[in-house]
Amino acid sequence: MDFQIKAFKIISTLEAISFLLLLFIAMPLKYIWDLPQFVSVLGMAHGILFVLYLIGAYFMYEKLNWSLKTFAIVAFCSVLPFGPFYADKKYLPAS
Incomplete structure (x- = not known):
């Protein structure tokens, strides 16, 4: 499998x-136990991964x-x- 596809699957x-x-x-x-x-x-980790996911999705596109859809x-x-x-199971090639 291509490195870019594998990297996107990990991200x-x-x-x-x-x-x-x-x-x-x-x-x-946070909301129940005030922590x-x-x-x-x-939140920070997810935000970074979210941006990387969208960039990776564009590279996969x-x-x-x-298609744009x-x-x-x-x-x-x-x-x-x-x-x-x-999305991984439906739109990316199998390992």
Whole structure:
């Protein structure tokens, strides 16, 4: 498998995990137990991974000759919990 595709799959997985940790662990800690530190740390990591995901999606758009619709779906998946996992299975070549 091509290095760029493998790198995007890794970024995609990390982005999805960081989003899930932010939603289901850091946010409850902040709003239920008044521990906002985790949101600060995970929020920054997720923000960086989110930007890398979108940049990577654009590179995949060019490399894999995706239609604009496919690119839009993959980009939209970045804002959905579990979305990057779906995009990985549906739109990227198998390992």
